[in-house]
Amino acid sequence: MGEVDPAFIQALEHRPKPHSIEAQNIPLIDLSPLIKHPDSLSGLVVEIGDACQNWGFFQVINHGVPSKCRQKVESAARKFFALPKEEKRKVSRDEGNPFGYYDSEHTKNVRDWKEVFDFAVQNPIIIPASHEPADMEMKELFNKWPESLPELREACDEHTAEMEKLAFKLLELIALSLGLPKDRLNGFFKDQTSRVRLNYYPPCPAPHLTLGVGRHKDTGVLTILAQDNVAGLEVKRKTDGQWILVKPTPDAYIINVGDIFQVWSNDKYESVEHRVVVNSEKERFSIPYFLYPSHYTWVEPLEELINEQNPARFKRYNWGKFRATRNYGNLKKLNVENIQISHFRI
Ligand SMILES: O=C(O)CCC(=O)C(=O)O
Numbered sequence: 001m002g003e004v005d006p007a008f009i010q011a012l013e014h015r016p017k018p019h020s021i022e023a024q025n026i027p028l029i030d031l032s033p034l035i036k037h038p039d040s041l042s043g044l045v046v047e048i049g050d051a052c053q054n055w056g057f058f059q060v061i062n063h064g065v066p067s068k069c070r071q072k073v074e075s076a077a078r079k080f081f082a083l084p085k086e087e088k089r090k091v092s093r094d095e096g097n098p099f100g101y102y103d104s105e106h107t108k109n110v111r112d113w114k115e116v117f118d119f120a121v122q123n124p125i126i127i128p129a130s131h132e133p134a135d136m137e138m139k140e141l142f143n144k145w146p147e148s149l150p151e152l153r154e155a156c157d158e159h160t161a162e163m164e165k166l167a168f169k170l171l172e173l174i175a176l177s178l179g180l181p182k183d184r185l186n187g188f189f190k191d192q193t194s195r196v197r198l199n200y201y202p203p204c205p206a207p208h209l210t211l212g213v214g215r216h217k218d219t220g221v222l223t224i225l226a227q228d229n230v231a232g233l234e235v236k237r238k239t240d241g242q243w244i245l246v247k248p249t250p251d252a253y254i255i256n257v258g259d260i261f262q263v264w265s266n267d268k269y270e271s272v273e274h275r276v277v278v279n280s281e282k283e284r285f286s287i288p289y290f291l292y293p294s295h296y297t298w299v300e301p302l303e304e305l306i307n308e309q310n311p312a313r314f315k316r317y318n319w320g321k322f323r324a325t326r327n328y329g330n331l332k333k334l335n336v337e338n339i340q341i342s343h344f345r346i
């Protein structure tokens with residue numbers, strides 16, 4: 001066992017188990033009906049609805065994203081994280097701008113064993129200037145790209161355009177699965193604040209004490225994740241709370257519904273906890289695309305999905321302020337719990 005900085009060490013109950021369960025994988029859904037039978041999607045819609053309700057997570061194949069495009073972004077991400085620290089630090093995130101390179105993120109106040117590079121899908125992006133509720137000031141932020149690796153920006157732009165197409169197909173399928181018109185949710189994304197993260201998990205000398213990302217739920221609408229062929233993502237199974245290792249399926253993307261879908265669906269589709277385990281030999285890369293609405297969106301249960309028998313379970317909250325509060329908390333090791341949707345539960 002090697003020595004690691006105590007900031008990375010998880011409390012006993014959150015440390016990974018020596019043998020993760022991978023007997024049952026999350027559902028695998030074939031999206032080819034979208035191309036082959038666009039007029040009869042009811043079977044696919046049921047499959048997606050079941051996966052959202054029972055797991056909150058699924059993988060998709062035949063999604064239409066060219067594998068060349070994925071390989072290109074994965075290769076560019078590898079080159080970026082292999083750059084010397086001084087190069088990566090030239091595009092570091094800072095207090096004013098949450099985009100760029102960062103190597104000391106904390107999840108639930110324990111440091112993650114990872115390095116990240118974040119960028120916004122819209123560039124520039126307009127978001128609230130601070131997390132203070134009364135402060136109405138907005139700020140305009142630009143992505144930071146490394147000058148020494150121009151291919152990173154190009155590969156990310158191409159892959160992100162594909163992620164966006166896939167995200168909106170999934171959004172429509174999930175809307176249908178909730179009994180809503182397929183375009184019911186599209187209006188929330190006029191000035192979307194979606195973002196993409198490149199994750200790099202270096203080999204860790206003490207993988208039994210640390211996590212690549214501590215347990216958390218994604219805050220957005222949905223996440224599309226490309227993981228490489230090194231397993232690491234674990235999902236908390238809804239039926240029994242066991243951590244299930246998501247075995248990589250070549251070329252597949254992993255989809256999960258985030259907190260906003262939980263609120264919109266009034267708890268029908270729960271945002272499920274997940275985490276990343278690291279290992280002592282292999283490095284691992286992953287690329288999540290987080291679909292986020294416009295910053296001025298008020299997130300609340302959809303009126304079509306509530307009634308007297310099933311009243312709203314959440315108070316509305318402002319998405320831009322929620323994210324600003326979360327970013328503020330992630331930058332610092334706070335002694336209080338970071339903002340969660342449970343704080344808006346009625
Ligand atoms: O690396 C992964 O597999 C998942 C990362 C993740 O959950 C996140 O960045 O929110």
Ligand SMILES: [Fe+2]
Nearest residue numbers: 216217218274
């Ligand atoms: Fe996540």
